Amino acid sequence: MxxxxxxxxxxxxxQLESAIGLFVSGGDRFSVISLAGAADVIxxxxxxxxxxxxxxxxxxxxxxxxxxVAMTREEFxxxxxxxxxxxxxxxxxxxxxxxxxxxxxxxxxxxxxxxxANYVTLAGRRDNFVQAFFAWMRLNLDPKKYNIDxxxxxxxxxxxx
Amino acid sequence: xxxxxxxxxxxxxxxxxxxHKHLSKDDAETVELDLEKQAxxxxxxAITDYIALNGQNEQFVRVFLQWTWVNQDGxxxxxxxxxxxxxxxxxx
Numbered sequence: 423m424x425x426x427x428x429x430x431x432x433x434x435x436x437q438l439e440s441a442i443g444l445f446v447s448g449g450d451r452f453s454v455i456s457l458a459g460a461a462d463v464i465x466x467x468x469x470x471x472x473x474x475x476x477x478x479x480x481x482x483x484x485x486x487x488x489x490x491v492a493m494t495r496e497e498f499x500x501x502x503x504x505x506x507x508x509x510x511x512x513x514x515x516x517x518x519x520x521x522x523x524x525x526x527x528x529x530x531x532x533x534x535x536x537x538x539a540n541y542v543t544l545a546g547r548r549d550n551f552v553q554a555f556f557a558w559m560r561l562n563l564d565p566k567k568y569n570i571d572x573x574x575x576x577x578x579x580x581x582x583x
Numbered sequence: 584x585x586x587x588x589x590x591x592x593x594x595x596x597x598x599x600x601x602x603h604k605h606l607s608k609d610d611a612e613t614v615e616l617d618l619e620k621q622a623x624x625x626x627x628x629a630i631t632d633y634i635a636l637n638g639q640n641e642q643f644v645r646v647f648l649q650w651t652w653v654n655q656d657g658x659x660x661x662x663x664x665x666x667x668x669x670x671x672x673x674x675x
Contacts, residue, residue, distance in 0.1 A: 424617055424619060424620075425616065426617075428615075429612060429614075430610075431612070433603050463605060463606060464604075467607070467608070468606065
């Protein structure tokens with residue numbers, strides 16, 4: 423038996439690192455979503471605890487500015503998690519039929535990106551797994567579609583060119 | 584007897600699962616865990632339910648059962664189980 427104290431940041435970082443390792447090596451996308459989603463619940467709260475704005479809050483702020491959306495952080499966060507099927511992969515209620523329809527690749531990538539944004543807010547970009555994922559993004563993602571440098575001023579190129 | 588949902592939550596806390604996927608406003612930012620033991624137990628719980636649904640013929644299931652037999656002293660566990668009264672054993 424080896425009981426030790428761990429910080430919640432360690433638990434979240436280890437899960438996110440595992441999610442990224444699985445993702446870039448072509449591993450199971452459902453596991454990526456579950457690991458990144460679980461890590462992000464912890465990271466989102468830790469960012470709030472430092473007095474900063476987490477990813478969900480920044481997206482909510484943009485949605486309010488753009489569309490005048492009236493939602494709480496919790497409602498907006500649940501909507502984002504539902505969009506990425508994070509809850510569907512870790513819960514199943516009595517009235518569910520056991521089937522879900524999703525794009526595992528897109529959801530896994532988005533779940534990692536969401537958790538990574540919060541991790542970078544807390545811990546910066548120096549960890550090897552963070553640098554490795556940024557390198558993977560530069561090599562594999564379209565910079566017109568994805569904010570591969572995490573530039574806060576970035577907007578997607580919708581010209582279709 | 585506790586309800587299934589609250590007992591499941593208790594087990595999730597005991598296995599360290601809750602610590603890995605929830606953090607509320609008033610929770611401490613540190614947690615005390617036996618990672619190796621809890622990871623093993625969490626896998627045993629999940630695979631028990633998986634076997635109830637799909638049997639134990641798939642390779643990853645057989646490999647894990649073999650691993651637990653060797654590393655968790657399967658013979659001693661079975662001897663312990665033999666002394667469990669019939670009414671306390673899982674229903675078939």
